[in-house]
Amino acid sequence: MKKAFPALVLALALALCSACGTDAPETQSAETTAVPGGTLSENSGSLTPSGTESAGTGSASESAVLTETTDFQTSSEASSESEPAGLAPFVYEFDPYALSSEYAEIYGDGFVEVYRGLADAFINYETSCYCPDEATFTAIMDCLDCCMPYFSSDAVLTYESFDGDTRTLTINYISATREEHNEAYKSFIDEVRSCIDGVVFKNDSKLEAAISVYRNFASSLSYDLGTPDVSVYSAIMDRSGIAHGFAGAYAYLLRQIGIEANICGGLSYDSSAAHEWVVLRLGGSWYYADPTYESGETGGLGLSYFGTNDDERSQAGYDPKYFSVGTTNGLWAYALDVNGTEFSVFRGSSSFTLDRTASEITLSDGSTVPLSQLPGGLR
Numbered sequence: 001m002k003k004a005f006p007a008l009v010l011a012l013a014l015a016l017c018s019a020c021g022t023d024a025p026e027t028q029s030a031e032t033t034a035v036p037g038g039t040l041s042e043n044s045g046s047l048t049p050s051g052t053e054s055a056g057t058g059s060a061s062e063s064a065v066l067t068e069t070t071d072f073q074t075s076s077e078a079s080s081e082s083e084p085a086g087l088a089p090f091v092y093e094f095d096p097y098a099l100s101s102e103y104a105e106i107y108g109d110g111f112v113e114v115y116r117g118l119a120d121a122f123i124n125y126e127t128s129c130y131c132p133d134e135a136t137f138t139a140i141m142d143c144l145d146c147c148m149p150y151f152s153s154d155a156v157l158t159y160e161s162f163d164g165d166t167r168t169l170t171i172n173y174i175s176a177t178r179e180e181h182n183e184a185y186k187s188f189i190d191e192v193r194s195c196i197d198g199v200v201f202k203n204d205s206k207l208e209a210a211i212s213v214y215r216n217f218a219s220s221l222s223y224d225l226g227t228p229d230v231s232v233y234s235a236i237m238d239r240s241g242i243a244h245g246f247a248g249a250y251a252y253l254l255r256q257i258g259i260e261a262n263i264c265g266g267l268s269y270d271s272s273a274a275h276e277w278v279v280l281r282l283g284g285s286w287y288y289a290d291p292t293y294e295s296g297e298t299g300g301l302g303l304s305y306f307g308t309n310d311d312e313r314s315q316a317g318y319d320p321k322y323f324s325v326g327t328t329n330g331l332w333a334y335a336l337d338v339n340g341t342e343f344s345v346f347r348g349s350s351s352f353t354l355d356r357t358a359s360e361i362t363l364s365d366g367s368t369v370p371l372s373q374l375p376g377g378l379r
Contacts, residue, residue, distance in 0.1 A: 087356065088202035090209075090257075094189045096123060098255040099147050100262045102331050107139050115140060115148075121171060122151055123185065125178045131169045137162040140169075142327045145232050146248040146263050152233035154184040191237050195253050201356065206259055206282055207376035208354060210289075211306060211361075213253050215352075218291040219300030221246055243292040247276040250291045254280055264288065264333055266313060267322035275318065277305075279325055279333060283375025286336040287343060288313060301351040302364065307343025307375075310334070342375050 096119045104112050114129075114136050121129035131137050144151055154175050161170045175181040199216045200209045222240045232252060235245030247263045254261035260281040267274045277290035290305035298304055310320040310333070323333035346352075349363040359371045359379075371377030 089198075090196065090200040090202050090204065092193060092196045092200070092257070094192060095256055096148075096150070098252065100143070100251075100255065100326060101260055102262055102326050103139075103143050103147065103328065106328055106330050107136075111136055111139055115143075118151075118169065118171075119148060121169075122148075122155055125173070125181050126171070127173070128168045128170050130167060131162055132167055134162060134164060137169065139328070146252065146327060149231065149233040149236060149248070149252060150185060150188040152231055153188045153237075154181050188233070188237065192253065192256060195236075196257060200257055203379055204356070205371060205377050205379045207371060207374055208356065208379075209257050210254060210259055210280065210282065210376065211303065211352075212354065213257065214250065214289060214291060214294070214303075214306055215300060217250055217253060217300070218246075218294045221291065221295040221300060223292065223296065243276045246292045246295070247278050247290075250289065251278045251280070254278070262326045264326075265324045266318040266320075268317050269319045270317075273317070279323075279336065279338065282307075283377075285340045285375055286333075286338045287340055287375070288338060298350045302349045303343075303346035303352050303361075304349055306346055307340075309340055310338050312347075340375065342373075345369055 097116050099112065099115055110132065114131055117129045118131075118140060120126075131140070141157060144157070154173055156172050156174070157169065158172060161172070162168075163170065173181060175184060195213060195217055199212045204212070217239075220239045221235075222238075223242065224240045225242065227234070227241050230242050230244050232245050232248035235241045235249040236252070244263070251261040251263050261278055262280075263276055264279040265274060265276045275290075275292075277288055277292065279286055279288055281287075288305075288308040290308070291300070294300050294302060294305045310323070313323070314320055320334055320338075321332075323338075325331040325333050325336070345367070346363065349365070351364045353362040355362065359377075361369045361371065361374075363369065
């Protein structure tokens with residue numbers, strides 16, 4: 001019997017669903033996160049970690065209670081700014097190879113070649129591709145969910161997919177015809193495009209693009225603790241799921257527009273809770289962003305959880321020693337030095353207005369921040 005072999009982090013996240021009861025959101029359950037020396041689980045039934053996260057003006061509690069199937073304002077309803085007439089559109093081209101730079105660095109050029117070969121095979125509806133060894137196969141599976149989510153639109157790899165004798169991977173398709181396959185793939189691309197077109201503009205700085213996609217995506221999310229599918233693919237297609245899917249999806253969208261980003265998982269100090277968010281690079285430095293908590297606390301309209309650092313995550317009860325980047329169990333956020341405080345002015349902001357003409361952000365408390373003063377804000 002064939003057995004699905006999803007990425008390791010996806011298998012871990014599925015433990016959340018199996019641990020869930022049928023009661024209200026207060027049900028205790030476990031989202032799991034890889035840590036040095038093994039895997040530890042967390043209580044995330046209501047996503048209410050101990051402690052608060054605060055800095056700068058105002059405070060942002062990291063006790064954002066997220067209820068099952070809660071619908072928030074859509075991004076089109078949420079946008080408060082009126083863009084100037086004639087703003088040049090961003091010409092978006094889908095990148096099927098949007099691999100995190102961290103994976104490429106850890107696994108090397110040989111892995112990247114196989115990864116791109118698998119992408120090409122899927123796009124062309126081919127049933128096999130080259131894979132030199134089981135280690136590479138395992139690495140592919142580790143990053144498939146987060147880096148190639150469209151694969152799930154019409155295909156699956158199994159424990160039996162890798163053949164060491166022929167050095168090939170066999171791809172099992174869901175569709176019966178090439179036309180069905182093309183439609184499934186196109187539907188994913190269209191959904192990604194809907195998160196970017198009309199949201200990012202041609203002359204946007206990286207910061208403008210990052211926060212615009214952040215609000216557009218976070219404001220459309222529905223947290224569903226009982227979902228049977230916690231994948232990044234599902235989060236993009238349905239805007240429903242849990243932290244793993246939301247974080248992976250936002251990181252994927254950022255990579256699609258040329259911003260370095262990856263999923264990041266954290267463990268609480270008492271080992272009772274874990275959570276997943278995003279680590280992204282702006283202005284040459286790394287910062288955290290949490291679309292799940294933003295969605296829960298501000299309906300996705302604010303910036304309370306954008307641009308946070310290790311200290312703020314620590315104040316929220318999470319131990320920076322166990323912030324794992326990606327799904328390789330080989331890269332830890334402490335190596336990225338996530339300590340910048342430039343975005344502390346965002347804490348407590350329940351909404352914001354981005355004025356591209358004036359190159360400034362106005363926060364919910366009425367304060368105005370020039371983009372030039374923030375990492376990635378310069379065009």
